[in-house]
Amino acid sequence: MKAADMHCDTILEIYEKRQAGEACGILKNGLHIDLEKLKKGDYLLQNFAVFVHMKHMAERNQPLPEYAFMMIDTFFSEMRKYPELVGIARSYQDIEENWKNGRISALLTMEEGGICEGKAEYLRIFYELGVRMFTFTWNFPNELAWPNRLEQEGAPAAYFVPETEQGLTEKGFEFLEEMERLGMIADVSHLGDKGILDVIAHARRPFVASHSNARAVCRHSRNLTDEMIRGIAEKGGVIGINFYPDFLRNQEEQGSPMKVSVTDIARHIRHMIKTGGIECVGLGSDFDGITSSFEMKDASDLPILEESLRKNGFTEEEIEKIFYRNVLRVYKEIL
Numbered sequence: 001m002k003a004a005d006m007h008c009d010t011i012l013e014i015y016e017k018r019q020a021g022e023a024c025g026i027l028k029n030g031l032h033i034d035l036e037k038l039k040k041g042d043y044l045l046q047n048f049a050v051f052v053h054m055k056h057m058a059e060r061n062q063p064l065p066e067y068a069f070m071m072i073d074t075f076f077s078e079m080r081k082y083p084e085l086v087g088i089a090r091s092y093q094d095i096e097e098n099w100k101n102g103r104i105s106a107l108l109t110m111e112e113g114g115i116c117e118g119k120a121e122y123l124r125i126f127y128e129l130g131v132r133m134f135t136f137t138w139n140f141p142n143e144l145a146w147p148n149r150l151e152q153e154g155a156p157a158a159y160f161v162p163e164t165e166q167g168l169t170e171k172g173f174e175f176l177e178e179m180e181r182l183g184m185i186a187d188v189s190h191l192g193d194k195g196i197l198d199v200i201a202h203a204r205r206p207f208v209a210s211h212s213n214a215r216a217v218c219r220h221s222r223n224l225t226d227e228m229i230r231g232i233a234e235k236g237g238v239i240g241i242n243f244y245p246d247f248l249r250n251q252e253e254q255g256s257p258m259k260v261s262v263t264d265i266a267r268h269i270r271h272m273i274k275t276g277g278i279e280c281v282g283l284g285s286d287f288d289g290i291t292s293s294f295e296m297k298d299a300s301d302l303p304i305l306e307e308s309l310r311k312n313g314f315t316e317e318e319i320e321k322i323f324y325r326n327v328l329r330v331y332k333e334i335l
């Protein structure tokens, strides 16, 4: 079954390993994702995120856009080496063309809106460089919006605290409009509760939560409430199911050794379908940004999820929509 995955952190991993003096490339590596694993997993499209950790950059005194350029260079120079296996996608036509020619599509995305330092000019330049999806925040507040907060005194650190007061800033709304004008997909993963509701209320085009699960199934505040799932679905958007154990199962139910499994993914998908309909569910693995992927050790094991969904009673048509059709529908409309 073909697959389209809306989020991974592989480029960051490759870049950082190289910075540390280790040889690492996109064809074959020890990470969750490389081109050989994507081919084995029958992927037709993988999003590759440019991610910048704002605090680390501040400590190193390194400008955010500069770090982003280094990662974008890593993306292009790696992908360009294997034109027979992978094609860079800037439009829906590129994706179709790559598919026809037996190539995987690689789409560039950005995770951490702070990279633009509040300048719409930077957003436009990143668009010209091929960035087609953009999160407002990671886990820090920036010029555009507030995320759900990381910690609260006395609370388990792994559970974020929902941010229900502060959402998008004026600049954040301006960026949303600019993304819609450009044909860049707005991504609400990591954004605070208020911010997500702001986007739902103001978006005029479909948008995504590229790697987020259902809060009714697992209460982590990186996951989406039913109101958010319905809101994203009503705008014609899609939500990428994240494979991170802490977003799949409440910590006290994870067990030791870890009992989280692909059937937990099926539970989240069931809930999303019940809440927002079959059209709103896609994949957003978060491979290479997560610590454990249980039965699926890496991208080559994605058929394990396909088989599990079948065993859990999902129809072929539903699996197709979840694996790639819903994501492609949004890309076709926006890109």
Ligand SMILES: [Zn+2]
Pocket (backbone or CB within 6 Å): 111, 189, 190, 211, 289
């Ligand atoms: Zn993330």
